[in-house]
Amino acid sequence: MTLLARDERDIVEQHLAFHFAAGVDLVLVTDHASGDGTQDVLARHDRDGRVRVIREPEGPFKQREWVTRMARLAATEHGADWVINGDVDEFWWPRGGSLPEVLGSIPRRYGLVQSFVRHFVPVRDDGRSFEERMTLRLASRAPINDPRSPWRPFRKVVHRAHPNAEVVEGSHSVGGTGFVPMRGWYPLEVLHFPIRTAAQLERKGALWGSAVEKFYASEEVVAGPGAAYHALAFRDSERGRSATVFDELVGTEVELERALSEGLVVEDTRLRDALRTVASDQPLEFHRPTAAEDAAFAVDAAVLGEADLVRVRRRLDELGRRVAELEARPANRLERRLRALANRVRREP
Amino acid sequence: MRIAMTLVVRDEADIVGTWLDYHLARGVDVVIVTDHRSVDGTSDILREHAPDGRVVLLREDGDVLRQAEWVTRMSRLAATHHGADWVIPSDADEFWWPRDGSFATALTAVPMRFGVVRGLMRQFVLRVGQDPFFERMTVRARPTADLSSPYHAQVKIAHRGVGDAVVGVGNHDVEGSGLHLVREWFPFEVLHFPIRSAQQLEDKFLRRATSPDGQHIVRALDLLARGEHETLLAEAIVDDETLATRLGEGTLVRDVRLRDALRGLASDGRLPADPEPTVGDDADLAEDAHVALEHDSAVVAERRCADLERAVALLEGRAFVASRVARQLRRSAGSADN
Numbered sequence: 001m002t003l004l005a006r007d008e009r010d011i012v013e014q015h016l017a018f019h020f021a022a023g024v025d026l027v028l029v030t031d032h033a034s035g036d037g038t039q040d041v042l043a044r045h046d047r048d049g050r051v052r053v054i055r056e057p058e059g060p061f062k063q064r065e066w067v068t069r070m071a072r073l074a075a076t077e078h079g080a081d082w083v084i085n086g087d088v089d090e091f092w093w094p095r096g097g098s099l100p101e102v103l104g105s106i107p108r109r110y111g112l113v114q115s116f117v118r119h120f121v122p123v124r125d126d127g128r129s130f131e132e133r134m135t136l137r138l139a140s141r142a143p144i145n146d147p148r149s150p151w152r153p154f155r156k157v158v159h160r161a162h163p164n165a166e167v168v169e170g171s172h173s174v175g176g177t178g179f180v181p182m183r184g185w186y187p188l189e190v191l192h193f194p195i196r197t198a199a200q201l202e203r204k205g206a207l208w209g210s211a212v213e214k215f216y217a218s219e220e221v222v223a224g225p226g227a228a229y230h231a232l233a234f235r236d237s238e239r240g241r242s243a244t245v246f247d248e249l250v251g252t253e254v255e256l257e258r259a260l261s262e263g264l265v266v267e268d269t270r271l272r273d274a275l276r277t278v279a280s281d282q283p284l285e286f287h288r289p290t291a292a293e294d295a296a297f298a299v300d301a302a303v304l305g306e307a308d309l310v311r312v313r314r315r316l317d318e319l320g321r322r323v324a325e326l327e328a329r330p331a332n333r334l335e336r337r338l339r340a341l342a343n344r345v346r347r348e349p
Numbered sequence: 350m351r352i353a354m355t356l357v358v359r360d361e362a363d364i365v366g367t368w369l370d371y372h373l374a375r376g377v378d379v380v381i382v383t384d385h386r387s388v389d390g391t392s393d394i395l396r397e398h399a400p401d402g403r404v405v406l407l408r409e410d411g412d413v414l415r416q417a418e419w420v421t422r423m424s425r426l427a428a429t430h431h432g433a434d435w436v437i438p439s440d441a442d443e444f445w446w447p448r449d450g451s452f453a454t455a456l457t458a459v460p461m462r463f464g465v466v467r468g469l470m471r472q473f474v475l476r477v478g479q480d481p482f483f484e485r486m487t488v489r490a491r492p493t494a495d496l497s498s499p500y501h502a503q504v505k506i507a508h509r510g511v512g513d514a515v516v517g518v519g520n521h522d523v524e525g526s527g528l529h530l531v532r533e534w535f536p537f538e539v540l541h542f543p544i545r546s547a548q549q550l551e552d553k554f555l556r557r558a559t560s561p562d563g564q565h566i567v568r569a570l571d572l573l574a575r576g577e578h579e580t581l582l583a584e585a586i587v588d589d590e591t592l593a594t595r596l597g598e599g600t601l602v603r604d605v606r607l608r609d610a611l612r613g614l615a616s617d618g619r620l621p622a623d624p625e626p627t628v629g630d631d632a633d634l635a636e637d638a639h640v641a642l643e644h645d646s647a648v649v650a651e652r653r654c655a656d657l658e659r660a661v662a663l664l665e666g667r668a669f670v671a672s673r674v675a676r677q678l679r680r681s682a683g684s685a686d687n
Contacts, residue, residue, distance in 0.1 A: 097628040105632040107599070110639075141462075183642045184533055185635035187628070288626070291449035291536065295458035298534030305532050305647055312647075312654050319654070322661050326668060334671055341678040348682075 001084045001092075002070035004063060005042065006032040006207055008088040010200060011193070012041050014131055014275055015088050020050060021274070021284040022092070023099035026078055027051045028070040033058040052078075061208075067167040071174070075161035084158045085171035090117070091191040091271050092158075096288040102187045103158070111160040111179025115188040116301055119151050121265055122195040122249050123256075130196040131275050136260075137191075137268040139296075140303050150194050153307045157181065158188065186301060191271050195249060202242035205233030266296075350453050353433035353510065354445075355423035356382045357416055359556055361441040362390040363545060364482065368441050369398045371611060374620045376451050379431050381405045381423040385414060405431070414560040417518040424523070428510030437507040438520040443470075444540040444607055445507075448634075450623055455536035456507070464509040464528040468537030469638055472500040474587045474601065475544045482545040487605045488592060489540075491636065494643040496564040499585055502641035505539050506530075518562045532647075535638060540607050544585040551578060602633065 001024045005012060016027060029042055031053055045051035052073075056066065067085050074080040082103045084092055092115065094102040106113055119138045126133065138151055159165060159174040166176035195201050236245045251259075259265045274284055289297065354377050358365055369380060384392055384406060398404040405426075409419065420438045427433035435456045437445060445468060447455045459466055472492050476485045492502035506523050508514060514525035544550045554569040561567050572581045587601065595601035606624065613621035642648050 095628075096631060102628050105627075105629045107632060107636050110636075182635055183639045183648060184645075185631075185638060186533075187631065187635075290458075291454045292458040294449070294534060294536065295455075295460065295531065298531050299460055299463065301533040302531060308647060308651065312650050315654050315658065319657055319661055322665065326661070326664055329668060329672075334668075334675065338671070338675055338678065341675065341682055344682050345678060 001027045001086055002067055002074065003027055003029045003086055003088060004032065004066060005029055005034060005038055005088050007034050007036040007203060008038050009036045009041070010196060011088050011130060012038050014129070015086075015091065016041075016045055016051065017278050018091050018271070018274060018284075019086075019099075021278045022094065022286070023101070024084070025050075026074070026080070028054070028074055028078070030054045030056055030066040030070060032056045032061060032066075063169050064167065067171065068165065071159070071161075071165040071167050072163055075163045075165065080161040082158055083161050083165070085156070085167050085174075086190075089193045089196075090156075091193075093189040093191050093270065094286050095187050095189065097286055098284070099188075106182070106187070109180065110182045111162070111177055112157045112174060112181035113159075113188065114155045114157055114181060114183075114186055115190050116186040116297075116304065117154050117156060117190040117192050118268075118300070120191065120193045120268070120271075121151075122197075122246060124250055125197045125246075130193055131272045134193055134196065135267055135269045135272055136256075136265045139263055139266045139300055141264070153303045155186075155304060156190055186297075189297075191268075193271075195246065198243040198246035201233060201246050202237045205235070205237030205242060208234055350434045350457055351378045351432050351510075352376065352435050352437065352452050352456065353379045353381060353427035353431055354437045354439050355420055355427060356380060356439055356441060357385060357414075357419055358382060358387060358391055358395075358441050359385040359414070360387050360389040360391055360552060362387075362394060363549065364542070365391050365441045366394045366398070367481070367483065367611065368444065369394075369404060370614060371444055371607075371620075372439075373398075373403055374614055375445070375447070376453060377403075377437075379403055379405060379427070379433065381407065381427055381431070383407045383409055383419045383423060385409045385419075412559060414557065416560060416562070417516060420516045420520060421514065424508070424510075424514040424516050425512055428514065429512050433510035435507055436510050436514070438516050438523075439505070439539075440520075442542045442545075443505065444542070446471075446538040446540050446606065446623075448536055448538060448626055458536070459531060462527075462529065463531045464511070464525070465506050465523055465530040466534060466536055467504045467506055467530070467532075468539040469535040469634065469641055470503040470505065470539045470541045471604070471637065473540060473542045473604070474500065475546075475550075475585045476587060476592075477546070482542055483608045483611050486542055486545065487603060487608050488587065488596070488601050489604050490587075490595075491600050491602070492640050494640050496644075497568040499543055499565050499569070501565060502637065502643065503541075504535075504641050505537075507537065532645075535634065538634065540604075547578075547582050550582060550585060554581075 001019055019027065027045070027050065029051055031039055031042055033056065042051055042053045046053045054070070071083050071085060074083045086092060092099065096102065103113070120134045121136050121138055123133050123136060140151070140153060154172060156171045157174055159177060159179060162177040162179070164176040165174050167174050236242050277284055354372055356368070372380065380403065382395055382404060384395060386409070395404060395406055399406055407423070424436045424438060427436045439445060449455055455466070470492065471489050473486045473489045476488065478485045490500045492500055495501055503521065505520050508523045508525065508528050511525045511527065514523055514528065516523045544553070551573065554566060554573060557566045558570060561570055569581055572578070587595070592601065596603065610620050613619070
């Protein structure tokens with residue numbers, strides 16, 4: 001597994017504990033100048049040999065470069081069979097077996113497997129750890145296509161280890177391998193806890209803003225749609241509004257009750273229970289989903305398909321614009337001009 | 350929950366009795382059958398199953414096979430006259446296998462706002478011999494996306510019982526009130542035994558001459574018309590040598606589930622418990638689903654979009670090169686003028 005970390009003290013320990021229990025052999029971490037104690041947690045695991053830390057100093061946030069480097073190192077120096085490019089707020093949940101069992105079952109000819117990201121919504125911060133509090137998962141009935149929303153439906157992929165892997169921002173796809181993705185199957189879920197406390201939201205916005213500003217200032221990069229939500233968090237942190245935004249996201253008891261009764265959020269205690277199991281030194285078990293769980297999962301995953309259609313429409317809109325530009329410079333006019341110029345050159349002595 | 354299946358048959362005596370026994374034992378409440386001009390004993394087998402009211406018979410004697418029309422009629426009848434909550438349109442060579450034990454478990458799990466789920470075809474290849482088909486045919490092929498192959502990837506639908514259902518040709522899709530599809534889920538496998546003997550192969554395709562609705566049917570009819578029956582048979586059959594090679598390659602997979610279920614049914618009068626699916630079984634299903642989804646409209650749209658992006662990028666590149674060439678020529682023309 002590869003990780004990018006920066007000041008993730010409230011979640012990094014749980015992240016490592018869960019994934020080791022689920023069957024991850026080694027975590028490669030690029031620690032981007034953490035100063036909140038995250039570096040100490042990582043150093044401790046590094047000494048145990050299960051974490052390899054690459055420390056990056058304060059400066060531009062080079063996500064694609066760093067994740068790609070780690071994915072390649074996993075293949076070339078650590079003998080990995082599969083690589084999961086994760087974030088610290090993501091918990092990769094295998095459906096029906098451990099991570100090695102699920103990934104080991106994938107036919108040889110496929111090298112990319114899709115994972116469905118399941119968003120957990122923020123709840124009131126009563127001082128308990130995030131996994132004890134955040135047991136409500138969003139169950140969208142329609143895709144949220146607003147690029148500024150943290151709840152947009154999306155997939156991530158895991159890939160067979162490959163020395164030329166090229167991991168794009170957000171690990172939504174991996175190039176450079178020639179691997180074919182398996183369609184229509186999500187053997188892994190990604191339990192995602194992006195917003196956990198007001199302080200964490202503020203820190204996330206501030207850090208992201210400063211790192212990315214430096215990055216964009218240093219290179220010619222265009223911000224993708226995923227950046228919009230982070231940019232909003234940055235703006236909120238600058239204006240001192242993070243706590244208010246957090247409270248708005250949490251909502252009132254009445255709103256929460258209504259969302260639960262309408263099925264827009266559902267109770268999901270899997271991570272909480274798993275971390276309790278790990279804390280009591282018991283082995284983790286990933287039971288096979290029941291028919292009802294499979295059906296509910298499929299219904300949620302259908303939202304991904306709908307979101308894909310919107311993405312295809314946007315790509316078609318962009319294509320339409322590019323074709324119009326091409327049409328604006330008619331080929332025949334260009335050809336005439338070229339011929340005239342060529343004749344003129346030929347006539348010259 | 351009341352579950353109905355529908356069936357269009359014509360001369361399927363080698364399989365229809367087994368089909369009825371299996372699905373009724375699986376918990377299907379009623380089967381509505383349209384018997385199209387059967388003369389090989391199929392009609393007698395159907396009548397033998399009819400007395401307890403679980404098999405309802407309709408007869409068609411016209412020349413032309415009106416498959417979609419008859420299936421649609423039966424789907425509606427199932428809803429309006431037989432109280433079906435769900436209807437599964439099927440063929441006699443399709444054995445529906447619920448992945449979680451029973452039809453009711455899978456269908457009860459479907460949220461009310463959805464009305465259609467899909468079964469994924471699993472293509473069992475022809476192994477010759479004198480035994481019943483389910484004893485011989487215990488190997489299935491990885492499906493192909495080539496629609497002219499008899500073993501091409503396909504999906505079939507099951508839908509809630511509604512009075513205005515319209516089932517498409519081949520039972521691959523359905524429209525009607527509230528019939529929204531759960532796309533990303535295959536709660537059923539459809540164990541498919543399309544070619545069971547040389548004679549049945551020829552009869553099967555010749556019967557479809559009045560409604561050749563499928564590339565594999567058109568191709569088979571062409572071959573038969575040219576007298577190339579052997580070619581058609583050779584493509585379908587798997588001999589011992591091929592079997593060993595392809596099992597090793599993973600392009601054939603041994604699958605004895607139906608054989609074991611039917612043996613159990615014959616000896617105990619009820620189906621044995623299904624083997625519990627493993628993660629490996631899920632991956633095996635996903636591999637076939639991957640091929641079936643090759644023709645899914647969302648996948649096709651995404652692929653065409655990517656093709657267009659490449660084509661436009663190429664055109665943009667050419668336009669860019671052309672404008673640079675033009676600039677250079679203009680510059681050299683200018684320097685020649687000086």
